[in-house]
Amino acid sequence: MRATLRRLGDVIPLPVSVRPDPAANFLVSPTVAVSADPAAADIAEQLAKLLRRATGFPVPVTEAGGSIKILLGGYDKNEAYRVDIAAEGVTLRAATEQGLFNGLQTLRQLLPAEGRGIGEITLPGGTIEDEPRFPYRGTMLDLARHFFTPDEIKSYLDTIVQFKINHLHLHLSDDQGWRLEIPGWPRLTEVSGGEGTGVDGTGGGFLTTAEYADLVAYAERRFVTIVPEIDLPGHVNAAQVAYPELARDGEQLAPRTDAEVGYSSLDANREETYAFVEDVIREVAALTPGPFLHIGGDEAFSTPPEDYRTFLTRVLPLPGKYGKRAVGWHEMAAVELPPSAVPQYWRIEPADDGVAQAARDGHQVIMSPADRSYLDMKYDKDTPLGLDWAGVVGVERSYDWDPADRLPGVGEEALLGVEAPLWSETLRSPADIEFMAFPRLPAIAEIGWTPRAARDWTSFRDRVAAFGPRWHAQGVNFHRSPEIDWIDEES
Ligand code: IFG
Numbered sequence: 069m070r071a072t073l074r075r076l077g078d079v080i081p082l083p084v085s086v087r088p089d090p091a092a093n094f095l096v097s098p099t100v101a102v103s104a105d106p107a108a109a110d111i112a113e114q115l116a117k118l119l120r121r122a123t124g125f126p127v128p129v130t131e132a133g134g135s136i137k138i139l140l141g142g143y144d145k146n147e148a149y150r151v152d153i154a155a156e157g158v159t160l161r162a163a164t165e166q167g168l169f170n171g172l173q174t175l176r177q178l179l180p181a182e183g184r185g186i187g188e189i190t191l192p193g194g195t196i197e198d199e200p201r202f203p204y205r206g207t208m209l210d211l212a213r214h215f216f217t218p219d220e221i222k223s224y225l226d227t228i229v230q231f232k233i234n235h236l237h238l239h240l241s242d243d244q245g246w247r248l249e250i251p252g253w254p255r256l257t258e259v260s261g262g263e264g265t266g267v268d269g270t271g272g273g274f275l276t277t278a279e280y281a282d283l284v285a286y287a288e289r290r291f292v293t294i295v296p297e298i299d300l301p302g303h304v305n306a307a308q309v310a311y312p313e314l315a316r317d318g319e320q321l322a323p324r325t326d327a328e329v330g331y332s333s334l335d336a337n338r339e340e341t342y343a344f345v346e347d348v349i350r351e352v353a354a355l356t357p358g359p360f361l362h363i364g365g366d367e368a369f370s371t372p373p374e375d376y377r378t379f380l381t382r383v384l385p386l387p388g389k390y391g392k393r394a395v396g397w398h399e400m401a402a403v404e405l406p407p408s409a410v411p412q413y414w415r416i417e418p419a420d421d422g423v424a425q426a427a428r429d430g431h432q433v434i435m436s437p438a439d440r441s442y443l444d445m446k447y448d449k450d451t452p453l454g455l456d457w458a459g460v461v462g463v464e465r466s467y468d469w470d471p472a473d474r475l476p477g478v479g480e481e482a483l484l485g486v487e488a489p490l491w492s493e494t495l496r497s498p499a500d501i502e503f504m505a506f507p508r509l510p511a512i513a514e515i516g517w518t519p520r521a522a523r524d525w526t527s528f529r530d531r532v533a534a535f536g537p538r539w540h541a542q543g544v545n546f547h548r549s550p551e552i553d554w555i556d557e558e559s
Contacts, residue, residue: 076192079177080510081517083198092154092193098125103134111168112138124185148199153191166291182541204485205516206235212242214271214492218279229290231513237295243305243324247274250351260306267493269325299364301379305332327493330369336379353390361387366397377403401426424477432484435471443490443504453494463551467511468525488512499545506546507532
């Protein structure tokens with residue numbers, strides 16, 4: 069069976085520069101080999117594995133002489149890469165291993181859709197030169213409302229990296245559950261991470277420090293930065309159930325398995341609160357090699373505004389004290405922010421004065437408007453999973469917007485990037501994650517990567533149509549949205 073030849077530009081995110089040369093198609097024959105500089109051996113082995121699976125050929129990795137070459141160096145920018153495909157051979161070059169990894173994802177999409185052992189395949193000739201628009205291209209997984217195991221998170225990671233997503237934000241604490249073991253505060257997970265916690269009591273579980281460290285290392289090898297979030301001062305019922313001294317008047321609160329928000333708050337006027345918060349931030353920072361630590365800050369409806377400002381003024385410097393950049397939901401812009409702090413905009417209003425002021429003060433912003441980028445929004449009114457408080461978000465609506473236009477006063481130069489959060493109140497399995505994330509996360513990935521002028525909904529719609537067979541072959545439970553004219557099994 070000969071798979072249809074994919075076109076050089078049939079890649080998501082769309083690369084910056086695609087120069088097809090049909091006279092230069094490369095035939096992957098039984099004797100093909102991959103050669104790499106020693107420092108790029110890991111990437112070379114990953115490419116060889118993909119080629120072996122696609123063709124059934126041995127595809128050895130050698131130091132020299134292969135018709136497929138992986139070169140580290142000789143190119144200038146971080147994350148950037150260049151691919152040259154010609155009849156006599158293929159060359160992938162980048163200045164960094166991360167750049168090579170990005171080029172590997174592009175080459176993977178030019179192979180047949182994860183077909184197995186189909187013999188000789190052809191790669192479309194030409195040159196791709198590529199680099200990202202924004203450095204921060206992320207998604208968030210809410211482990212608090214419904215816990216997912218390390219293996220389930222790793223599986224999700226393996227799928228999102230194919231679209232050059234390079235940050236995974238983990239929402240580790242909320243009213244319904246505490247999902248990361250904190251040395252010195254064992255009841256957080258013993259009491260609020262166990263069976264019966266989570267929305268509907270079906271989302272129990274937590275990450276031990278060892279599991280978290282392993283997950284961070286797994287992500288790092290795939291050039292994904294884990295961004296841990298401990299949500300404060302609201303969304304804290306789980307912590308207060310475990311430690312009544314954190315509750316107002318030291319009362320013993322009951323666990324919550326509903327999906328209400330805004331009813332809980334730490335007490336900004338008690339020293340026990342800050343001892344707890346600093347212990348948690350210090351432990352999470354020590355476990356996290358990445359530069360970011362998210363302290364939440366959203367929906368603190370039960371924290372008096374003055375107390376909210378007192379709390380954030382004391383807490384926002386703590387990530388910096390432990391070597392991290394503070395990230396927080398944009399409500400935190402109500403207070404003076406530490407210079408490197410990153411507000412994450414998540415609402416649906418046409419403007420936000422706090423975020424605009426933060427941008428004027430030189431802060432970088434992560435754009436996550438719920439009415440475009442929240443993957444837990446229903447696709448349409450018939451979607452069985454998800455919420456619709458921000459409206460329904462179809463595939464076109466998740467693609468056809470630009471973060472540089474979203475908020476007055478928050479232009480391109482103020483943007484660190486984009487992130488697509490997936491809240492888990494209505495999720496119960498990895499298949500549910502995949503259903504809500506695909507095909508909309510690739511849309512957000514393209515917004516984060518592709519030059520704005522090159523983005524076009526009809527082009528994206530046609531390119532994503534070809535991912536049906538690929539996701540089917542990978543066992544990804546994507547939503548066959550009626551907005552897309554899906555290509556069935558490759559001819
Ligand atoms: N808003 C809450 C989340 C979650 C979400 C569901 C933020 C920052 C609604 N806060 O989004 O906890 O409940 O769509």
